[in-house]
Amino acid sequence: DVKVTQSSRYLVKRTGEKVFLECVQDMDHENMFWYRQDPGLGLRLIYFSYDVKMKEKGDIPEGYSVSREKKERFSLILESASTNQTSMYLCASSLVGATNEKLFFGSGTQLSVL
Amino acid sequence: KQEVTQIPAALSVPEGENLVLNCSFTDSAIYNLQWFRQDPGKGLTSLLLIQSSQREQTSGRLNASLDKSSGRSTLYIAASQPGDSATYLCAVRQGGSEKLVFGKGTKLTVNP
Numbered sequence: 001d002v003k004v005t006q007s008s009r010y011l012v013k014r015t016g017e018k019v020f021l022e023c024v025q026d027m028d029h030e031n032m033f034w035y036r037q038d039p040g041l042g043l044r045l046i047y048f049s050y051d052v053k054m055k056e057k058g059d060i061p062e063g064y065s066v067s068r069e070k071k072e073r074f075s076l077i078l079e080s081a082s083t084n085q086t087s088m089y090l091c092a093s094s095l096v097g098a099t100n101e102k103l104f105f106g107s108g109t110q111l112s113v114l
Numbered sequence: 115k116q117e118v119t120q121i122p123a124a125l126s127v128p129e130g131e132n133l134v135l136n137c138s139f140t141d142s143a144i145y146n147l148q149w150f151r152q153d154p155g156k157g158l159t160s161l162l163l164i165q166s167s168q169r170e171q172t173s174g175r176l177n178a179s180l181d182k183s184s185g186r187s188t189l190y191i192a193a194s195q196p197g198d199s200a201t202y203l204c205a206v207r208q209g210g211s212e213k214l215v216f217g218k219g220t221k222l223t224v225n226p
């Protein structure tokens with residue numbers, strides 16, 4: 001089974017801190033995604049990567065950056081955390097170019113910025 | 115821009131009932147559509163994926179249908195159980211894109 005692992009289940013950070021959220025997948029998937037999920041707003045795509053060192057902005061990239069130095073690892077970086085970045089963050093992965101390939105999600109990281 | 119809508123936002127049914135969850139999308143140029151399940155505080159689990167050329171997919175008590183021309187999909191759950199209680203989300207993958215567009219989900223409660 002595909003496994004997508006997010007390094008932290010819960011995180012509490014202070015405003016202004018630099019925050020790293022890590023995601024690792026074990027199925028050699030080319031595509032990796034970072035979403036945030038908020039009540040009433042649903043899932044919103046922050047960033048997407050289709051290969052090592054390749055990235056594409058999603059719908060809400062402001063205040064975030066990403067890093068993909070290795071195929072299996074995709075990191076989300078909050079350069080200076082703010083309270084409006086308190087949210088559930090979900091990482092996902094999939095194969096590229098396959099019409100019948102499912103999207104696999106990690107368990108999520110609930111981030112609280114105080 | 116693709117928009118995905120799920121109605122109702124919440125549904126409560128007694129155990130044993132057959133039920134249908136609805137998903138509609140505005141742009142019919144999709145590659146596929148997925149149905150996901152999400153338990154509280156957890157990630158999403160893919161339940162069924164329907165390719166754009168298919169009409170339906172089945173897995174156990176779940177059956178998902180797709181009508182691309184009308185921009186609709188349904189998830190049918192037979193003989194519902196309390197363990198089916200969760201939020202169900204649908205998502206479409208657009209033509210020419212690897213990205214998915216998600217609906218906001220239907221929160222299902224199955225009462226014993």
